[in-house]
Amino acid sequence: MxxxxxxxxxxxxxxxxxxxxxxxxxxxxxxxxxxxxxxxxxxxxxxxxxxxxxxxxxxxxxxxxxxxxxxxxxxxxxxxxxxxxxxxxxxxxxxxxxxxxxxxxxxxxxxxxxxxxxxxxxxxxxxxxxxxxxxxxxxxxxxxxxxxxxxxxxxxxxxxxxxxxxxxxxxxxxxxxxxxxxxxxxxxxxxxxxxxxxxxxxxxxxxxxxxxxxxxxxxxxxxxxxxLLETNAIMLRRKGYASANLPDFDSSIVIHPVSIGENCQISNSIIGPHVTIGNNVRITNAIVRDSIIGNYAAIQEIILQNSVVGNDASITGLRQSLNIGDNTEIDFS
Structure with a gap:
């Protein structure tokens, strides 16, 4: 047949x-x-x-x-x-x-x-x-x-x-x-x-x-x-999809389940849960959860949630040096 x-x-x-x-x-x-x-x-x-x-x-x-x-x-x-x-x-x-x-x-x-x-x-x-x-x-x-x-x-x-x-x-x-x-x-x-x-x-x-x-x-x-993000989370919770035996990333915390590709550089960050990261990604000083990150992306100084980031994308968040006086309210949202 x-x-x-x-x-x-x-x-x-x-x-x-x-x-x-x-x-x-x-x-x-x-x-x-x-x-x-x-x-x-x-x-x-x-x-x-x-x-x-x-x-x-x-x-x-x-x-x-x-x-x-x-x-x-x-x-x-x-x-x-x-x-x-x-x-x-x-x-x-x-x-x-x-x-x-x-x-x-x-x-x-x-x-x-x-x-x-x-x-x-x-x-x-x-x-x-x-x-x-x-x-x-x-x-x-x-x-x-x-x-x-x-x-x-x-x-x-x-x-x-x-x-x-x-x-x-x-x-x-x-x-x-x-x-x-x-x-x-x-x-x-x-x-x-x-x-x-x-x-x-x-x-x-x-x-x-x-x-x-x-x-x-x-x-x-x-x-x-x-x-797409809901499917990513469900599949990561199933046996055989999440990464195991991950390397020790520099000063970072990984909250499982996650899938992290090859040759990734992650430092001073919190990753997970429910995050898929492609190959050759750089993440510095960031918090990423419930998201999909493409290959060769670069992410720093940001909190990402419920996000889809494409290949070769670069994201840099706000980083401020402030001298704040009395009775001041600042909202960066």
């Missing part, structure tokens, strides 16, 4: 700007590991060896990372020149999946926990779902009397279900999938000006494809800063 995986990573990550002006969102580190590596590693664990990455914005950086970090997997990189939606991204790679028996689609900014074995054992194509408070922001599923999906709707104004699709799909009917993508694009069937994957899945359902769902245990949609 020939299984392939498509990972669309062409988005611009606008909700994480300015960080994503120069850093593709899938390469942002969470608990010391780029988001895209969580996805690739999970698929490798279930036996997937053939990957297609749909790249676009800053795509060369993603290509370089995957080629260096995963030299042993089969990989293709397909460029989506115009960002016209998730279905359009997959459609650009349609020729690469024609020979596949089944296809995993896994969006490149999503980290999930689920039982992948259940997905592999399911006789139907499978949609990963999770209950959400406001389903109007997501693609939503509805069921028939047999418990199979009979409708998927992109961002419904009046949702009839609170089960949102989480960006993970296992497609067993690959020819029908390609036909649905081609039908919607050739007939210019759009939602809000784009070609969402939800509409292609609905086309498959209308032509007889059957889908079941699997509710994921956890879903971390890392497209927003607060979710």
């Amino acid at each position: 020939h299984t392939k995986a498509i990972i669309p990573v062409a988005g611009a990550g606008t909700r994480l700007r300015p960080l994503t002006y120069t850093q593709p969102k899938p390469l942002i580190p969470v608990a010391g590991k780029p988001i895209i590596s969580f996805i690739i590693d999970q698929l490798i664990e279930i036996g997937v060896r053939d990957f297609i990455f749909v790249i676009g914005y800053l795509g060369e950086k993603i290509k370089n990372y995957v080629e260096q970090a995963y030299p042993d997997i089969e990989k293709q990189f397909v460029n989506q020149e115009m960002r016209l939606g998730s279905a359009h991204a997959i459609w650009t790679a349609r020729e690469s999946i024609r020979d596949a028996d089944d296809v995993f689609v896994f969006f490149g900014d999503t980290i999930i926990d689920l039982d992948f074995q259940k997905v592999l054992n399911d006789p139907y194509s499978t949609l990963g779902v999770k209950k959400v408070h406001d389903p109007r922001e997501y693609g939503v599923v509805e069921y028939d009397e047999d418990g199979l999906v009979n409708k998927v709707i992109e961002k419904p104004r009046i949702p009839k279900s609170n089960l949102a699709m989480v960006g993970f799909y296992h497609i067993k009917e690959v020819p029908a999938f390609i036909n649905a993508l081609e039908f919607n694009i050739s007939n210019n069937i759009r939602t809000d000006g784009e070609f969402p994957l939800t509409d292609a899945l609905m086309r498959m359902i209308e032509t007889g494809a059957r889908f079941s769902t699997i509710e994921v245990d956890n879903w971390f949609n890392c497209g927003k800063k607060d979710v």
